């Protein structure tokens with residue numbers, strides 16, 4: 001018997017929902033969905049790798065609850081977060097004659113959650129969906145908060161919508177099959193919450209990160225639940241990123257630019273690694289601007305490096321962007337206002353803030369201190 005799952009509530013009025021975190025919660029998916037959406041048919045959107053490992057468990061649970069379902073299986077990786085991917089999923093929904101009242105299930109990492117969530121937002125002008133995250137990154141971040149969407153040839157996450165799930169079922173047992181590199185990449189989004197506004201969580205992670213990454217059930221479940229609670233608080237306060245939610249973008253202005261310039265090639269960089277490098281650059285940039293001490297920068301670098309995460313651009317194999325390329329890619333960021341970049345900067349660990357008055361000149365001056373061509 002697995003212990004009862006931990007529960008975090010996302011308080012959004014009529015769009016409120018629960019996040020259930022625990023070992024083997026996927027086995028209870030059918031009964032939970034039957035209770036939440038009685039009579040609904042379901043489509044499970046997943047990728048080929050996750051399907052091989054975890055689709056059977058979900059399908060058995062749906063079948064036991066007498067829920068009619070079929071699966072759409074896309075290719076793993078960012079390439080599926082695309083116009084082609086969204087066409088595949090929406091065609092399957094419409095072709096499968098799902099009705100507006102039926103349900104889309106995202107079983108997988110952040111790519112699947114973003115893709116399936118966006119498909120649910122637009123198919124039949126809006127269907128309900130459930131997130132069943134299977135990567136650490138998706139369990140601590142992407143399955144919560146309702147940002148859904150795809151990449152376009154111009155950049156990352158440029159087309160999408162805010163569409164909240166009705167339930168998040170985070171089965172921590174699925175992480176047992178997750179490769180070590182993906183586990184670490186997800187950890188970057190977890191430590192982000194400490195760096196944003198919770199120095200005590202950062203300190204806790206400095207002690208407990210090895211146990212979390214090694215898969216010790218208790219500290220890992222606690223770390224996931226604390227991360228979800230942190231995100232839930234921000235999202236409840238500012239669902240559509242009118243203000244404070246932008247803090248969740250710490251490291252992302254740099255990180256997304258790196259992902260785009262690496263052509264989303266997972267051999268070079270995955271999202272969480274881009275965020276790790278981006279968070280270090282955000283701290284270094286803050287230090288360059290006289291906002292954050294060198295000691296705090298070193299503490300962040302030491303923590304991430306100690307866990308085997310990349311912390312600078314030079315760590316990306318065969319990648320030598322110019323300053324112009326980086327600045328140009330950053331200008332597609334959705335936080336840009338009237339052409340000006342917004343950064344999440346920091347005064348120290350757990351003291352991040354939104355800076356919309358950063359000049360391109362000071363960014364270029366900072367980038368020129370890095371070892372770039």
Ligand SMILES: NC(=O)c1ccc[n+]([C@@H]2O[C@H](COP(=O)([O-])OP(=O)(O)OC[C@H]3O[C@@H](n4cnc5c(N)ncnc54)[C@H](O)[C@@H]3O)[C@@H](O)[C@H]2O)c1
Nearest residue numbers: 049076109110111112134135137141142147174177178271
């Ligand atoms: N919507 C949001 O708020 C939000 C937040 C953070 C990140 N994101 C997005 O999420 C994406 C990154 O998510 P990700 O890191 O989960 O990547 P991903 O979905 O590509 O998954 C990473 C890899 O792990 C595999 N995988 C997934 N679960 C597995 C398991 N249990 N066992 C073995 N292999 C497994 C996948 O097949 C894939 O190859 C990016 O596109 C990013 O932009 C969105």
Ligand SMILES: O=C(O)C(=O)C[C@@H](O)[C@H](O)[C@H](O)COP(=O)(O)O
Nearest residue numbers: 141145147156157245248249252334
């Ligand atoms: O939920 C949010 O808000 C975030 O910013 C979480 C990020 O980790 C995530 O990568 C998000 O997709 C980035 O958002 P974007 O608006 O910069 O595309």
Ligand SMILES: [Zn+2]
Nearest residue numbers: 189252271275
């Ligand atoms: Zn992210």
